[in-house]
Amino acid sequence: MRKPMIAGNWKLFKTIEESVALLDELKPLVKDIKNVEIVVAPVFTSLSRVSDAVENSNISIAAQDCYWEEEGAFTGEVAPKLLINAGCSHVIIGHSERRQYFGETDSTVNKKVRAAINAGLVAIVCVGELLSERESNRTFQVIETQIIGALSGFNADDLKHIVIAYEPVWAIGTGKTASTEQAQEVHLYIRELIAKKFNPETSGAVRILYGGSVKPDNVKNLMEQPDIDGALVGGASLKAESFAAIAAFNV
Numbered sequence: 143m144r145k146p147m148i149a150g151n152w153k154l155f156k157t158i159e160e161s162v163a164l165l166d167e168l169k170p171l172v173k174d175i176k177n178v179e180i181v182v183a184p185v186f187t188s189l190s191r192v193s194d195a196v197e198n199s200n201i202s203i204a205a206q207d208c209y210w211e212e213e214g215a216f217t218g219e220v221a222p223k224l225l226i227n228a229g230c231s232h233v234i235i236g237h238s239e240r241r242q243y244f245g246e247t248d249s250t251v252n253k254k255v256r257a258a259i260n261a262g263l264v265a266i267v268c269v270g271e272l273l274s275e276r277e278s279n280r281t282f283q284v285i286e287t288q289i290i291g292a293l294s295g296f297n298a299d300d301l302k303h304i305v306i307a308y309e310p311v312w313a314i315g316t317g318k319t320a321s322t323e324q325a326q327e328v329h330l331y332i333r334e335l336i337a338k339k340f341n342p343e344t345s346g347a348v349r350i351l352y353g354g355s356v357k358p359d360n361v362k363n364l365m366e367q368p369d370i371d372g373a374l375v376g377g378a379s380l381k382a383e384s385f386a387a388i389a390a391f392n393v
């Protein structure tokens with residue numbers, strides 16, 4: 143019922159040429175994968191060229207961030223409609239690296255998600271606790287604050303254009319994946335929160351991705367969990383072979 147999504151977050155890696163070359167390698171490897179939504183998120187400067195490169199393929203393009211205004215005197219920012227203009231269908235919002243290094247807050251995440259879905263993008267909204275928060279038993283409280291903050295003012299229809307990504311910060315780029323039990327219990331908690339805030343139908347339909355050291359050898363176990371609907375992949379998305387192997391988790 144929920145179509146799995148495998149998304150690659152390329153972060154600050156790869157030139158335009160390297161991005162196009164990676165997709166040229168990836169396209170034939172994933173072309174026969176059915177019933178999985180495959181998305182990659184290159185850096186802003188590559189978006190337009192990369193969108194051309196994936197035309198007529200089963201790969202969609204995401205940006206890694208956006209601003210909430212449509213236009214104006216906002217030096218350095220990029221508006222959702224310009225992402226669509228560059229060929230994006232998705233945008234990642236509130237990644238923990240943006241929260242940690244660039245002052246992203248639940249309030250800015252909320253404004254960006256609103257603007258993104260108003261413009262017609264699917265927003266991939268990231269949440270996740272720090273190691274210190276997990277160790278002090280505050281994981282659920284942190285996740286609840288982030289989810290409620292990100293989704294404040296939204297209705298059930300809006301949720302059709304939102305994908306949640308649970309990325310425990312301590313599992314990002316560390317090689318430490320959350321155990322399947324640790325991931326599943328947070329995914330279930332998020333789904334229950336959404337059922338409470340919206341309704342059971344909305345919570346049953348919303349996709350919740352796991353991110354944090356997802357690799358070809360752990361994706362299958364993660365995807366077997368009832369509330370894990372996909373993966374947001376960093377390091378392993380930078381190589382065609384490993385990303386394709388992750389996208390092929392069920393073949």
Ligand code: 13P
Pocket residue numbers: 151237309313314315316317353354355356374375376377378
């Ligand atoms: P890694 O897969 O490199 O741990 O990164 C996860 C991530 O941050 C995806 O957004």
